[in-house]
Amino acid sequence: MARKIIEIASEIVQTQVSLAPMSAAEITTSLRQVFGTLLELQKAESGEIELPLTQEQGAAQEKVPGPITPENSIQNDKVICLECGAEMKQLTQKHLTSHGMGSKEYKKKYGFSMRTPLAAKSLTKARSKAAKKRGLPANLVKAIEARRQSKAQAATPAPALKEKQQPAVKRRRRKQSE
Secondary structure (H helix, E strand, C coil): CCCHHHHHHHHHHHHCCCCCHHHHHHHHHHHHHHHHHHHHHHHHHHHHCCCCCCCCHHHHHHHCCCCCCHHHHHHEEEEEEECCCCEEEEHHHHHHHHHCHHHHHHHHHCCCCCCCCCCCCHHHHHHHHHHHHHHHHHHHHHHHHHHHHHHHHHHHCCCCHHCCCCCCCCCCCCCCCC
């Protein structure tokens, strides 16, 4: 088994040498260091010794908070996927399908309201600001009022016209693919 570890160590050091020039002394030191580390890992794997935590590992364990809650997953600059822990600006449909679910299922599973956007708060605010700049709220109010008026007119038609009218066909929006 020692032969295999030395081969692995030499391959690692060869890769280091190919990436950056090293002197003979540096190669020797690196080879001994890598071999010692691999030997220590092998002993730890077989249960002969227990590896102490390094400073980096100790610091990482201190910084890791408990499990993320749905309330904390949507932050100002990022959204954290509660399935895999990935951090991004927006949880896309493509990402959620990698977990075998859509945005509705994700929201139901984690208790989000159906109106809650799965995007970082800063991104949501920027989109809202851009929509207001384009006049969306005013146009939306006009469209809603026009729809109410057309429904009111359709609800009280003349009796002769009522017979000739065909039922309205509901059309569904096409889902936009990413």
